[in-house]
Amino acid sequence: MGSGKTRANPNNRPTVRHPSHDHPLRVFKSQEGDEIICSGCELELIGQAYKCTKSECNYFLHKSCFDLPGETHHKSHPDHPLTLVHSPPYGQSTFTCDACGEHGSGFTYHCSNCHYDVHVGCAFVPESVEREDHEHPLTLLYNTPCKGREDGVTFICDVCEEDMPENLWVYYCKECDYGTHVHSCATYEDNAAKKGEEEGETSSVASEMKSVMDARMEMAMMQLQLDAIDAAGSYVGSWEPRRGYYW
Structure with missing residues (x-):
């Protein structure tokens, strides 16, 4: 015999509105393995x-x-504030992020004066990271160290060994002249995983765990930034770029 308690109807739960979407939204708890993509950051x-x-x-x-926040003042673009837009600007289905060079179709921080766009995930990446295979911390630069050179030298990522456009963000160690892409190459990948890929031995579990860890790192950094904004009374002061970021 039942206890007489009635189970809550999910349709009766409170709903909220967000300017990015026409329909009401309801609180949802995502579980590992759901393989759901956020419509905002696309992680x-x-x-x-x-x-x-x-x-x-x-x-x-x-x-x-x-x-x-609907607007942020970012070190990478000190002349103008960046405004949060919920769909790609310019009337197209995608935009190109000026931080990582990848395409996006979700939220972006946008400067209409300069046609400058940054993924929301890129906007809150940490200012330094550490790799297990490098002895020094890597500092975030808002362009490659080769920007402005007239001898034709281009910057090459020390992890994937691909050429990088001079305006892309990079994690860099000046002492060793060592740098990586902001996302795909910034975190350490052990040799066993690389060897498995070379031999064609793909592991869905390892791939899923890496995806989960990457997403958690991104969202943790974003949440820390939001907590700092709340603590400051929802005000983000104007950031001045440090000279060391522009070698």
Whole structure:
């Protein structure tokens, strides 16, 4: 015999609105392995989130993406504030991020004066990272160290060994002249994993774990930034670029 308690109807849960979407959103708890992509940052959905109340609508947002400030002053673009836009600007289906060079179709921080766009995930990457295979911390630069050179020398990522356009952001060690792409090459990948890929031995578990860890790192950094904004009374002061960022 039942206890007489009634189970809560999900349709009766409180809903919220977000300017990026036409339908109401409801609180959603994402689990590892769900393989859901956030419609804002386009990273894997982890932890607290929101989902569209319409069953046929596949719209999800991290809580941190839901709470992103509508405007930010960023060190990479000190002359103008960047405004959060919820769909690609310029009337196209995608935009190109000026930080990492990759395409995006979700949220972006945008300067309409300069046609400058940054993924929301790129906007809050840490200013330094450490790799297990390098003895010094790598510092975030907002262009490659080769920018402005007239001898035709280009910067090459020391992890993937690909040429990098001079305006892309890079994690760099000046002492060793060592640098990497901001996302795909910044985190350490052990030799065993690389060997497995070379031999064609793909591991779905390893791939999933790496994706989860990458997404968690991105969202943790974004949440730390949002917490700092809240602590300062939702005000982000104007940031001045440090000279060391522009070698």
